[in-house]
Amino acid sequence: MAVASSTQRLLVVAALVGLALRLAFGLGYWVDKTMTRDEREYLSLARSLASGRGFVYDEEVKTGPVDPFGRAPGYPAFLALVGGGGAVTTAVPTSVKVAQAFVGAIGVFLIGRIAYRLAGDRAAIAAASMAAVYPPLVWVAAYAYSEAVFWALGLALALLFDRVLEADARRGWRLALALGLLMGVAVLVRAATLVFVPLAFAWLLWKRRPMLLAICGIGLLLVLGPWTVRNYAHHGRFVLVASDGGVTFWTGNHPLATGEGDMAANPPLKIASQELRARYPELNEEQMEPVYYREAFAWIRSHPIDWIALELRKLFYLIVPVGPSYTLHSRLYYGVTVVSVGVLLPIAAIGVWRLGPRRGRTPGLWLLALSAVAICLIFFPQERFRIPVIDPALIVCASGAWLLGGRTKWTDERSKAA
Numbered sequence: 001m002a003v004a005s006s007t008q009r010l011l012v013v014a015a016l017v018g019l020a021l022r023l024a025f026g027l028g029y030w031v032d033k034t035m036t037r038d039e040r041e042y043l044s045l046a047r048s049l050a051s052g053r054g055f056v057y058d059e060e061v062k063t064g065p066v067d068p069f070g071r072a073p074g075y076p077a078f079l080a081l082v083g084g085g086g087a088v089t090t091a092v093p094t095s096v097k098v099a100q101a102f103v104g105a106i107g108v109f110l111i112g113r114i115a116y117r118l119a120g121d122r123a124a125i126a127a128a129s130m131a132a133v134y135p136p137l138v139w140v141a142a143y144a145y146s147e148a149v150f151w152a153l154g155l156a157l158a159l160l161f162d163r164v165l166e167a168d169a170r171r172g173w174r175l176a177l178a179l180g181l182l183m184g185v186a187v188l189v190r191a192a193t194l195v196f197v198p199l200a201f202a203w204l205l206w207k208r209r210p211m212l213l214a215i216c217g218i219g220l221l222l223v224l225g226p227w228t229v230r231n232y233a234h235h236g237r238f239v240l241v242a243s244d245g246g247v248t249f250w251t252g253n254h255p256l257a258t259g260e261g262d263m264a265a266n267p268p269l270k271i272a273s274q275e276l277r278a279r280y281p282e283l284n285e286e287q288m289e290p291v292y293y294r295e296a297f298a299w300i301r302s303h304p305i306d307w308i309a310l311e312l313r314k315l316f317y318l319i320v321p322v323g324p325s326y327t328l329h330s331r332l333y334y335g336v337t338v339v340s341v342g343v344l345l346p347i348a349a350i351g352v353w354r355l356g357p358r359r360g361r362t363p364g365l366w367l368l369a370l371s372a373v374a375i376c377l378i379f380f381p382q383e384r385f386r387i388p389v390i391d392p393a394l395i396v397c398a399s400g401a402w403l404l405g406g407r408t409k410w411t412d413e414r415s416k417a418a
Contacts, residue, residue: 003113007121011112011128018132019105026097026142033091039144041068043084043093045076050085060088067285070243073227074189075146084144092144100141100148107152108132111392114159114365115399118358127399134395135340136387150190151388154368157186157193161200161364164212176212180219187224190388191241195378196371203367235286246292247273247285252314252380253296255306259313260323261382311377318373318381318390319345325382337383344394351400362396369393 003011035043044061048054055076057068079085083095112128131137140148160182164175183200186193197220204213224241231239251262256269263270280291300307317323321341326334352359359366372389379385 003116003124004121007116007124010125011109014112014125014128014132015105015109017129018108018138019101021133021138022101022104022141023098025138026092026101027094030097030139030142031091035091035144037066039092040064041071042076042079042144042146043089044068045071045073046079046085047088048085049076049080058088069247070239070286070289072146072188072191072242074185074187075149078149078189079144092142096144097142103149103152104137104141107137107155107392110152110155110159111395114155114362115396117159117162117361118396119355119400119403122402123399126402127396130344130395130398131392134344134391135336136383136391140387145384146190147384147388150186150193151392153182153186153189154193154389155365155392157182157196158362158364158368161367162362164216165204165207165209165363167212172209172212173215176215177219180216180221181223182219183216184220184223187220187241188227191245192375192385193371194241195374196368199367199371200364203363237290239289243286243289246289248379250292250296252378253300253307253310255299255303257310257380258324259310260317260380261325261328262380265324265328265382314377314381318376318386321383321386323382341391344391344398347401348394348397351398351402353400354403355397355400358400365393365396 041057041061044057045055047058047060048056055073061068078099079096082099084093086093108128108131111131112124115127116124137151140151142148157179160175160179164172164179167175183193183197187197201213201217204210204216228238228240231241231243235243248262251257251266251269251273254269254272256266256272258266263273276291276295277288280288283291321337326337329337368389372385372393376385
C-alpha cells in the first residue's frame with residue numbers, strides 16, 4: 001500500500017507547516033509562562049535522571065508545598081534526553097518545545113498515513129492539513145505534558161497494529177514483537193495506554209492470531225517487566241507503572257465530582273482531598289494510592305445511582321467542551337477550544353458517513369480511541385485526556401468528508417485487484 005510520491009510530498013509539506021506553527025507558538029507566544037504542578041514534577045524527574053540520581057524528585061519539588069505524585073517514567077526520560085533535565089527553570093525549556101514541535105510534525109505525517117489507509121490520497125492530504133493547523137494539537141507542543149509526545153506515539157501504535165493484522169506468517173512475528181515493544185514504551189510514557197492493551201489483545205484473538213498475540217505480549221513484558229520489578233522494590237507492593245492512578249480515580253469518582261476536570265477546577269474537591277490526606281499523615285502521596293481506590297470504590301458501592309448519573313455527566317463533557325477545566329483558562333484559549341472542537345465534530349460526522357465500509361481498515365485507531373473514551377469514563381474527561389487520541393481520531397474521521405463521490409484512485413485499484 002505504497003503512498004504516491006506526490007501525496008508523500010504533500011504530507012511532508014503539511015508536516016513542515018505543522019512544525020513551523022508549533023515553533024511559532026512555543027517560541028514566539030507561549031514564553032515565560034508559569035508552569036503547572038504536572039509540568040514542574042515532570043521536569044524535576046528529568047533533572048534527576050539527567051544528573052544520574054535516578055527516578056526521584058529533586059529538592060526543588062520535594063521541598064515544595066505539596067507532596068509530588070508518582071508518575072510513569074517514559075516522559076521524564078524523554079525530557080532528560082532533549083535537554084529538559086538541566087537547571088531549574090521557571091518555564092518550559094526551549095529545547096523541550098523544539099523537540100516536541102518535531103514530534104508534532106511527525107504526528108502530522110502519521111495521521112496522513114492513517115487517513116490514506118482509510119480512503120486514499122485526498123483523505124490523507126486533508127487529515128495532515130487539519131492536524132498541522134488544529135489549535136489544540138499545535139499548542140500542546142509548548143507544554144511539558146506527556147500528551148505532547150503521546151499523540152504521535154499513539155498514531156504510530158495504531159499504524160503498527162494494523163500492519164500486524166495484515167502481515168503474513170513470515171513477517172508477522174517481527175511486527176508483533178515490534179508492536180509489543182512499542183506498546184510497552186507507550187505505556188511507560190502514558191500509563192492510560194494500559195486500557196488499550198486488553199482491547200488490542202482481544203482483537204488479535206478474535207482475528208485468530210494467538211501466536212502474534214503471544215509474541216506481542218513477550219515484547220510488552222520485555223519493556224514493562226523491569227520497571228514493574230523496580231516499582232515493587234521501591235514501593236514494597238505491586239505497582240504496574242505509576243502510583244498516580246489512585247488519586248485520579250478518586251478525583252473522578254467522588255460525591256463532589258462534577259464529571260469533568262481535576263481538583264484545580266473543583267475547589268471543594270481539593271479541600272476534601274486535603275481532609276483525606278490529614279487522616280493519614282504518616283503516608284506520602286505514593287503510599288496513599290490504595291486509600292484513594294478504597295474510598296472511591298466504597299462510594300460507588302453505596303451510591304450506585306449517583307455514580308451512574310456522574311458517568312452520564314462525564315459522557316456529556318467528553319463530547320461538549322464546556323466543563324469547568326476549560327473555563328479556568330483565558331477567554332481566548334476557551335474560545336479557540338470551543339470553535340476548534342465545534343467545527344471538527346460535524347465535519348467528522350460527515351466524514352464517518354462518507355467513509356462507509358472503509359472505516360474497518362484502521363482497527364488500531366478505533367481501539368485506541370475506544371480506550372481513550374474508557375479512560376475518561378473510568379477517571380474523568382478533560383482537555384488533556386481528549387487531545388492525544390480522541391482529537392486525532394476525529395481528524396481522521398473528518399478527512400472522509402473530502403472524498404469525491406465516495407471513491408478514490410486507491411479504492412478503485414483495490415476494487416480491480418479484488
